[in-house]
Structures are given as structure tokens and as C-alpha cells.
Amino acid sequence: MYEGTYTPGVRHRAGFHPNGAVTVKVGDVKKPVVLVLTSYEPVVWKVEAPKGAVVRVIASGYHKQTVEGLDEKVPVALLSNEAGDKDYFYARRKEAGPNEGDHERAETKRKYDRLVERVRELTKQDIKEFRGEYAGSTFEIK
Template structure:
């Protein structure tokens, strides 16, 4: 069936996407979210259909996205879940530790009847029609089913949970990784198409009270005047301040000795100009250098691996301090 014909036959709230299992994304897909904690560990008025198959998928985290979805200070991650089960109805058990958006698509003919999602931090489900029930139980929302996440091993809890929710054990576990893409069910044919709802984008799950994560958060802070790029003059000012504050030692010089001096970096370095919150995700290659001038308060949040040179205390905090 051609994509255009299929789309015409479907509700206006459904979109059809060409299948690309190596790089599939649903960046414009809708989001259906059950944010509150379930009152009990079970679906309301849910009856498992005949022939139901239960699949589990997840990992510690998916691929990083440039925002937060909660106040944990952790950068959100995302999994794109592609489901192919045209011959049997499907229930999904999904789980990650980190705050995660689960973006779900399925082949035509696949019938997803229920989704259970869990984790330590906030979990949110995208791409499902609003009629499909979602049970969201995490440590974040103090869910009645507790909190857990899916891995390649140590899944002893999965079958008891699946029997409680769906009356049968899990058929197959699909471990994920930081690519954030998991294919679930039967192999996908070359002409497979993915269907997903199209009401709200996953980016709408972003916690508006938290800055964008990583370099995206830095770029926004520069644009709005909270930061400016640091120069060699800022680094030299730190060196001068540290030298001036160091007590003079009454010791003779040593022949051949080289005096050590602080050498802060100006690579990916920024001066904080006003009250500021560190973006989440400033780890590894996203770590930067911050200079805090006198009179400017220390930022709130977590600097990650970044170096923070504070002219107020003349101290540097962070693994990148020099």
C-alpha cells in the first residue's frame, strides 16, 4: 500500500512514516503522557485480548536530547520504539533509569493495546493514540508498581509483573542502548511503514522551568545575556588575582626550578554575567569553563565536569580546574 493511500484512510490524528530502521525518529510525533501516579498496580478496566503478546524493552538510558523533563537535574534521554506484530495484539513493558521520553511507532496492522512504563526518574510516552491505556509507575511519581528498568539481564521482576498486569509472562526482552532505537517484534520488511499519532511533539514534554541541556543551554544563555564568551583577558585576570592573593614565602629561589602558575582555559569558556542555572548534561565533551566575576552569585544546579573559577572565593571547582 502506498503511503499516500494509507494516510488518506486513517484518522487525521495519525501520521504514516517511511520505515528506516537504522535511523528512525519520530521527532514530530505526538505525545500521550500519564504524568500522575497510578492509584493501584494495574490497568483500569483492561481485559487482555486473545493471543496477546507481551514485549519488554529498555536500558539505563537512551540517546540524549537537549532538554530536561523533570527537576532531577538529569538531561532527558529518548527511545524510539518500532513495533511490528501484525498477527498478534501487543502490550509493552518499557523501562529506563534516566528521565526518558518513549516515542512509539508501529507497522500498519500492529495493534498495541496497553503500555506499562517505569524507571527511577520521570518517564513519558509519546506517539500513542489517546485511547491506548498507559500505566506509568516510577520512583519519580511514587507509582504503585514501584520502579524498575529493563536490561539484558537481571530481569527477574519482569514475568511476575507481566502476569500481574497482563495475565502472562513476557514473550521477549529487547535491550536498548544509547542509540535510542529499539525494534520490537517480527523482522521488518523492506516496504514496512511506521504509524504514529501526531498530536503533540516530544519537545512539549520539556520542563519549561529548567534550561535546555548541554551546549544548547549554553547557547541560549549567551543569547539572553546570562553568559558571554571568555577571552584571554579573563583568564589572565584569574591568574593575576591568584598570584596577588598568594602569601609570599620567605624562601630562597632554587636553581633550575620553574614557578608554577594557574593556567585556566579559554576554550569553550564563558563569563557568567548574572544569576544563572547550570544546564544539565555538562559532562564529557559537553563540559565547559565558567568564570564567575566578583559580585555575581554562583549558579544553581550541577556543573557536571565543567570548571568553575569563582573570583569571589578565588577557588576553582571541578575536574577541569588547572
């Protein structure tokens, strides 16, 4: 994700980075999940999940991330460059588009590879599913 959904009439620009919002709806999953939520811009991640469905959340981005809606017992790690975390990460896609240049391809690969590396370090697990978009308002996990 690059950015969440903004209030009508509000957009980010140089030096102005308002919070966007993304709702993450977790359904009746077979096994509890670890959510890894990333965005370049600041996002308020609103998680809707049955009790016990989410066992951990890692929210990381260039700008600060916020997570709402979970039981306070669910561990939430917040990482961002803005907060001074040198190990922050974010990626909105696995590969650059076919019409993009070599620099964009290399940057996209670097960001995704960094995400994979950090998720393994932090969770001791591989990514089971990746969803990336430039902007979004709702994701569903079933």
C-alpha cells in the same frame, strides 16, 4: 534500558536527569502487543505503530517515563520511583556480564526477576521477548 539518546552535549549526572529519547517501531505484528518499556533514567518513548498493533503500554523506571505517538485510546501506565510509585521496576539485561562481581550479578538478577514478576501481575502474561541495552535510540518489533 538504562538511558535513551540525549541531545548532543547533554548527559545525565548526579542530580541532573534530562530526558533521553527512544523510538519504538512496531511493524505489522501477527497479534496486537503489550509494550513494557523500562529505563533507569527518564525517557520519552516515541512509539510508531500501525493502528491496532499496540493494545497497552506500561512504562516504568526509577525516573519518570513518557510515552508519545499512540492513539489516545491505548491505555498507558506510567510508574516511577520519582513519582512515588513503590511498585516501579526496570531492567536493562537478564544477566550480568562474565567479568562482573557477585554484587552486580545479584542486582541484575533481582531487577530482571522483579520485571518478570511485575509484568505477570500487571498483564497476566509472561514476557514473550526481552531486549535490553545500556543505551539506545531505536527498537524495532516485527
